[in-house]
Amino acid sequence: MLKKVKLGIIGLGYIGQIHFKHSLALPNAEVIAVADISAKALSKARKTGIKHIYTDYESLLQRPDIDAVVIGLPTHLHLQCAEKAAEAHKHIFLEKPIARNVPEARKILTAARKYNVKLMVGYPLRFNDDFKQARKEIQAGFLGDVESAHATYISSGPFFHRAEGYSPVPVPEWWFDESLTGGGVLIDLGSHIINLLRWYFGEVTNIKGYFGHRFNLSFEDSAICIVKFNSGTTAIMNVGWYSQSYTLTLNLLGTVRSATIEHKPGSPILTAIQLLSTGNSKFYKPHMQELQHFLSCIIKDIPPSPSGEDGLKDLEVIEKAYKNQIVLQ
Incomplete structure (x- = not known):
């Protein structure tokens, strides 16, 4: 071995x-x-x-x-x-x-x-301690039947320089070419949420999406999707590339009780202390x-998870959302 x-x-x-x-x-x-x-x-x-x-x-x-x-x-x-x-x-x-x-x-x-x-x-969200605990509570019936879930994931996306040490660096140009990325914020941030919710509630039976174009590009920079799962849960997923303030929250509304999970970067000072003392920060612990x-x-010699099959199913859901667009006047 x-x-x-x-x-x-x-x-x-x-x-x-x-x-x-x-x-x-x-x-x-x-x-x-x-x-x-x-x-x-x-x-x-x-x-x-x-x-x-x-x-x-x-x-x-x-x-x-x-x-x-x-x-x-x-x-x-x-x-x-x-x-x-x-x-x-x-x-x-x-x-x-x-x-x-x-x-x-x-x-x-x-x-x-x-x-x-x-x-x-x-x-990495599957390896976040809080999101893992939420799944255990769902499976144990602690929340009752989860009737609905509301997930929000907002960041600056490719519209703000990435950090490299203490110096900002430009985002690579391929981010702005839909033929190279496969889509916009839905395939980027939305894939995280879809994968997480499938892990919680099973396979998606239907999805519809509204797509925003704040920056007037060919791909969407925001998306709000309504997702139905075979477990009976309905989720509202809100993802966007329009804020320099990072937001990642999940609200689970059950018939017995509700739960809220929030994943956010620590303060710059706390992050610096963590990096100096351990070489890593709590924010990136799930990646490790x-x-x-x-x-x-x-x-x-056992199968890993999330698997390649999971990645494929996530893309199938995303493509269905792109096809089932909601038009609001």
């Missing part, structure tokens, strides 16, 4: 840097190599002691000493990279959304099955836990 999983990190952008940092800290992971097209990102990785640095991920995939890869590339590159990783017999942790559309997602699943590699899609789960599944 493996004691450590030897990793290759593909993509060192915003989310890739988070996974890279966590991979270095986890005791059952050993980062063998990284790949990115950014000389600056590769230079930073080299300073951590990583010896094998690549500007193309195909060279990384050829290494026989790598067991698994963490893919944090732009969405339009997921299919090609995941297929090549599976062909190279590497287990795959793939950032959400799994792909731009359902056909691409199905091809990724086909490749993973063909080459018998594990495929996990990154949904999801990666730990992926590694454990490889070591124990």
Whole structure:
């Protein structure tokens, strides 16, 4: 049995840097190599002691000493990279959304099955302690029957610079090309909420969505969806890219009692203390836990969750919402 999983990190952008940092800290992971097209990102990785640095991920995939890869590339590159990783017999942790559309997602699943590699899609909300506790309470009947759920996830999205240390950096241009992303805020933030609610309430039987275009772009920057689940629960999902104030809340309204969960960044001072003392912050703890789960599944040879099938089902729901648009005059 493996004691450590030897990793290759593909993509060192915003989310890739988070996974890279966590991979270095986890005791059952050993980062063998990284790949990115950014000389600056590769230079930073080299300073951590990583010896094998690549500007193309195909060279990384050829290494026989790598067991698994963490893919944090732009969405339009997921299919090609995941297929090549599976062909190279590497287990795959793939950032959400799994792909731009359902056909691409199905091809990724086909490749993973063909080459018998594990495929996990990154949904950190499932590893947040408060959201996990809410699921336990739902399953135990503590809330009674959950008649309705109201989920809100609002951020600045691609309309505000991302943080890199203490210096803001521009958001990559691909964020503004719908052909590369597969959609707007619904496929970005909405995929998190859909995956979480499916985990709570089962499969979606119907969904309708209203889409806003505050910034007059071809893709939606806000979406309000009504979602029906086979458990009988109805959810209202509100996601948007229009505020510099981060908001992520979930209200569960049951026949016995209700519950409210809020996920928010800590204060800058508290976050700085956490980073200095532990090398991590509470806000990003779920990202570390999801990666730990992926590694454990490889070591124990068990299926990871959320799976590639979960990623596919989330995209199927999103595509249905795009088709079932509500028009308000």
